[in-house]
Structure formats: C-alpha cells, structure tokens
Amino acid sequence: MxxxxxxxxxxxxxxxxxxxxxxxxxxxxxxxxxxxxxxxxxxxxxxxxxxxxxxxxxxxxxxxxxxxxxxxxxxxxxxxxxxxxxxxxxxxxxxxxxxxxxxxxxxxxxxxxxxxxxxxxxxxxxxxADDVNFGGTTNKSYRFAQTYNVDPAAQEVEASESEQIEAEKQRGEM
Known part of the structure; x- marks a missing residue:
C-alpha cells in the first residue's frame, strides 16, 4: 500500500x-x-x-x-x-x-x-516531535576516509560536526 x-x-x-x-x-x-x-x-x-x-x-x-x-x-x-x-x-x-x-x-x-x-x-x-526525535541532518562520520592525506578528511569531519551542532541547536538540544 x-x-x-x-x-x-x-x-x-x-x-x-x-x-x-x-x-x-x-x-x-x-x-x-x-x-x-x-x-x-x-x-x-x-x-x-x-x-x-x-x-x-x-x-x-x-x-x-x-x-x-x-x-x-x-x-x-x-x-x-x-x-x-x-x-x-x-x-x-x-x-x-x-x-x-x-x-x-x-x-x-x-x-x-x-x-x-x-x-x-x-x-x-x-x-x-513528542513521539520521536526527528533528525535535522545525517551524521556522516561513517564516510570519513582513512588515508595518509588527512587534510580532506579533517575538513569533512569539521563540516559534519558543524552540521550536527546546527541541527542540535534547531532541535533545541543545545
């Protein structure tokens, strides 16, 4: 259905x-x-x-x-x-x-x-929102590449952490 x-x-x-x-x-x-x-x-x-x-x-x-x-x-x-x-x-x-x-x-x-x-x-x-905890953005840490060149991975980690913080603020968790 x-x-x-x-x-x-x-x-x-x-x-x-x-x-x-x-x-x-x-x-x-x-x-x-x-x-x-x-x-x-x-x-x-x-x-x-x-x-x-x-x-x-x-x-x-x-x-x-x-x-x-x-x-x-x-x-x-x-x-x-x-x-x-x-x-x-x-x-x-x-x-x-x-x-x-x-x-x-x-x-x-x-x-x-x-x-x-x-x-x-x-x-x-x-x-x-009383029934479930809606997201706001998806945690992308599972995608972080393990590599010798850590700069791109570090930038992606920083961007994802910023998205998570912003989503938590919008949900009122911070």
Missing amino acids: IWEVFRQQQEGDNFVHCRDVHAPDREMAKQFAVIQHGRRKPTTALWVAPQEKIAHVAPGMDIEPADGGDETAWTVFRQDRAGGYHTECGELDATGVAEAKQAALDTFTDDDPHSLWVVETEYIGEVT
Missing part, C-alpha cells in the same frame, strides 16, 4: 507533501516516514495518508453526483505550482467525497488553476 507523506518544518507551518512510502499499515507508514522524510531536514511533525483515500480535483473537472452520508472533516491540499508539491491549505466539512471536492473547489481555488487533494481527516496518521 502506498502512503503519501506530508512534512511540517516548524510548528505552525502548513504540512507540505514530500513524497510517499510503501507500507502495509498506518503504523509502519509512520515509522518509514520518520526514517525516510524526518531525518534530514528540520521537522516538527509528519502526516501519512493512504494514497487510495486521497481524491484529486481541479478547476473544470466534472464531479460525480453527491454520495451523501454523515458529515465528516476533510483536509485540503493545494498544488503549489504546475507539477509542484501539494501544501495543506485548510479543512472543511462534507458528507462525502463529491461534496468535499466541490467545497474544496469553491473555497480554495479562486483564480488559482492548480489541483487540489482532499482526504478525510480521520485517515491521516500523525507523528510529532
């Missing part, structure tokens, strides 16, 4: 789509998301949503008739630019996917021709 991953860089920021992971269930998807998308860049939270539960809609698209049901919360993501990533832009309440698509178009498009994704909020799994 494919899970789309959304990353929040700083608390209060919108979640931005950052690719996907393959996992059999939500818990594994959250773990894989942390490993693949939460270790290199500053991250405060990740969302995962099953790709099959994300509905795509764009201005001018025909929307199937309303399907009814109980009103639920939906999260909406707007594409940044043609071919770009989708960024969280808000929530709405709707009784089904068709109504959610129409409400998203009415609420979040204006003159913006880019596509929208809508997903029922209950399908989104969240991982926060």
